Amino acid sequence: MHLLLRTLLLLFRSARRAPVTAWDPSSLTLRVLPTDIDIAMHVNNGMYLSLMDLGRFDLMVRSGVWKRMRRRGWSPVVSAETISFRKSLQLWQEYTIETRIIGLDTKAIFFEQRMVADGEIYARAYIATRLVAKGRPVSQEEILEEFGAPPADLELPEWIHGWRAASALPGSRTAAPHLWDANP
Secondary structure, eight states: OTTHHHHHHHHHHHTTSOOOOTTSOEEEEEEOOGGGBOTTSBBOHHHHHHHHHHHHHHHHHHTTHHHHHHHHTOEEEEEEEEEEESSOOBTTOEEEEEEEEEEEOSSOEEEEEEEEETTEEEEEEEEEEEEEETTEEOOHHHHHHHHOOOOTTOOOOHHHHHHHHHHOOOOTTSOOOOOOOSOO
16 A cells, blocks of 8 residues: 555556566656665665556556556466565665666566666566466466567576476465474
């Protein structure tokens, strides 16, 4: 809820920014606000991922993908994400969220996102997303039909496949009982 107003404002502003394609990188400049920080006076670790949502929305709106998704009743959902931190963003500091699609597989669209300040990467995340409609996943065929084929040189990094397999949970229609493994 804390980012709802910012997200709505971003959707409005992004529609007026220079267009990009879905396959282009995008850059969104923001400033660290008091609602972004924790008691240590820097951006809270969980907040980085929430702010990165804004970067993906900016890319979707500027490329026209958002409008086409909404017309078809598609919604984006995150299925997996991992993030690494290098430096802390501080209150009132200006930074950019750099966003790009790094590839697709049969189940997901993969993004790389970076928080950049003063020409340096402060944090980097990899996000696997799905599009869903009426409780079912949208097929990659439907996505490519709607948005066009990715560039021929866009190849998903090999390590992503291992990360997805290692971090995957059972599907939502499969039992996933809560039992701690004695030997993780």
